[in-house]
Amino acid sequence: VQKHQNQIIAIDGPAGSGKSTAARLLAPRVDFLHVDTGAIYRTLTLLAIEGNIDLDNQQALAALVPQLNISFKTASDRILVFSGDREVSNEIRNPELTAQVHFAAASPLVRQALQPLQRSFAVSHSVVMEGRDIGTVIFPDADLKFFLDAPLKSRAERRWRELQAKGEKISLQEVEADQTARDKNDTDRQTAPLRAAEDAIVVDTGLYDIDGMVEELERIVRSKLAIPAGAEEQS
Ligand code: CDP
Numbered sequence: 001v002q003k004h005q006n007q008i009i010a011i012d013g014p015a016g017s018g019k020s021t022a023a024r025l026l027a028p029r030v031d032f033l034h035v036d037t038g039a040i041y042r043t044l045t046l047l048a049i050e051g052n053i054d055l056d057n058q059q060a061l062a063a064l065v066p067q068l069n070i071s072f073k074t075a076s077d078r079i080l081v082f083s084g085d086r087e088v089s090n091e092i093r094n095p096e097l098t099a100q101v102h103f104a105a106a107s108p109l110v111r112q113a114l115q116p117l118q119r120s121f122a123v124s125h126s127v128v129m130e131g132r133d134i135g136t137v138i139f140p141d142a143d144l145k146f147f148l149d150a151p152l153k154s155r156a157e158r159r160w161r162e163l164q165a166k167g168e169k170i171s172l173q174e175v176e177a178d179q180t181a182r183d184k185n186d187t188d189r190q191t192a193p194l195r196a197a198e199d200a201i202v203v204d205t206g207l208y209d210i211d212g213m214v215e216e217l218e219r220i221v222r223s224k225l226a227i228p229a230g231a232e233e234q235s
Helices: 019-031 036-049 058-067 101-106 107-122 134-138 152-165 172-188 210-224
Strands: 008-012 033-036 068-074 079-083 127-129 145-147 201-204
Touching: 008 134, 008 210, 019 033, 019 068, 019 127, 019 145, 019 210, 033 036, 033 068, 033 107, 033 134, 036 068, 036 079, 036 107, 036 152, 058 107, 058 127, 101 107, 101 172, 107 127, 107 134, 127 134, 134 145, 134 210, 145 210, 152 172, 201 210
Parallel strands: 008 127, 008 145, 033 127, 145 201
Antiparallel strands: 068 079
């Protein structure tokens, strides 16, 4: 009997490109676990702030990694993030915290420490894993790699609408400025910069509505991967 291998779909791309929505909706369609690695960097930042740890102190940040106990639960319209028993989904996405995540993201020590944790999610499940460096660093041998992108204007608008819906008081200009800064940090950093893997399929998410995008991704997944029976085709 052939051993069942877990499969890995990597989804990378800049802020607001629709990665999270795509991954969240795609994963159940193929019966994979959705892993949002941005939530890991965000939760680490939250714990550091709450522990009064200097975000500039790479050693201290990396020392928090073994304490991370992150899990994900799919709710109807979003993914819930837990740190131990505590749900942190909203806190980790507020704009103040978002503006601080670059400390953890830019640190080679932190990125190194987070590698085993990210890979461990694929030990027991097939995964749709989204982030910035999944196809390049975390799973360079992923079965399938997507790089989702869209023009800055539409990415900023998408994120602004999400934040509005949560009642955050923030202007579109502020969101655009934040994303420009994060894109620059993510693209320019020395360690694991944001870029499409050579073998990634680049998708311009500005060309689709959400349903259309997920259908397109699912179509590609089913054409390239053997999806085990039981993951029903939905339409
Ligand atoms: O949701 P959004 O795309 O705005 O961000 P995210 O995916 O939650 O990631 C938040 C931040 O974490 C990003 O701006 C990156 O700096 C960092 N990150 C990273 O460096 N590597 C990853 N694999 C995932 C996130």
